[in-house]
Amino acid sequence: MPRRRKRDNAEGQDAFLDILFNVIGILVLIVAFAAISSATTSQVQEVYLGVKSETKKQMLNIICTKNRCIQLDQDDQAQMEKNFSIRVEGRSKSLTPITSASGWMSLEQITKRNSLQSYLENKSAKVYNISMLIYQDSFQVAAAVETIGRKQGYQFRHVFFENGEPISIGISKAYVN
Numbered sequence: 001m002p003r004r005r006k007r008d009n010a011e012g013q014d015a016f017l018d019i020l021f022n023v024i025g026i027l028v029l030i031v032a033f034a035a036i037s038s039a040t041t042s043q044v045q046e047v048y049l050g051v052k053s054e055t056k057k058q059m060l061n062i063i064c065t066k067n068r069c070i071q072l073d074q075d076d077q078a079q080m081e082k083n084f085s086i087r088v089e090g091r092s093k094s095l096t097p098i099t100s101a102s103g104w105m106s107l108e109q110i111t112k113r114n115s116l117q118s119y120l121e122n123k124s125a126k127v128y129n130i131s132m133l134i135y136q137d138s139f140q141v142a143a144a145v146e147t148i149g150r151k152q153g154y155q156f157r158h159v160f161f162e163n164g165e166p167i168s169i170g171i172s173k174a175y176v177n
Contacts, residue, residue, distance in 0.1 A: 057155075065099060067109075067141050069142070083104070132156055
């Protein structure tokens with residue numbers, strides 16, 4: 001009977017070492033590519049966060065839609081009925097703006113005739129903040145209102161609406177920035 005030869009495990013060890021070196025080689029390439037990309041990518045140096053605080057002041061509501069704006073006084077029912085379609089739902093009112101009514105200020109009236117500045121003179125920034133209710137089609141008018149208001153010392157709260165979306169008014173805490 002022929003003698004059996006001892007089986008050589010050299011082949012098995014060679015395959016294991018090949019796999020191990022391939023994995024190490026891939027890891028080295030990944031680290032090299034990461035180092036190259038981090039050297040060419042711009043990094044953020046500083047981040048400023050707007051801190052929002054709760055306000056104890058009264059709020060002036062200014063609504064901007066269809067490149068026009070108006071101040072909404074919830075206590076003046078006659079003005080609300082003239083400038084908004086009103087629907088009462090439980091403890092809140094649903095308002096849809098009617099910009100064809102008088103009282104709505106255009107961008108030209110806000111910037112050139114200073115009608116907004118004269119209105120804000122009667123409402124001190126020490127007592128009031130401004131709540132801006134902004135529809136998507138009125139960012140330019142809202143920016144003009146905010147520029148004038150910030151110069152006079154008001155803080156702002158922003159609420160954004162899609163075009164045609166009704167405004168629901170209820171009681172809640174107001175946060176300003």
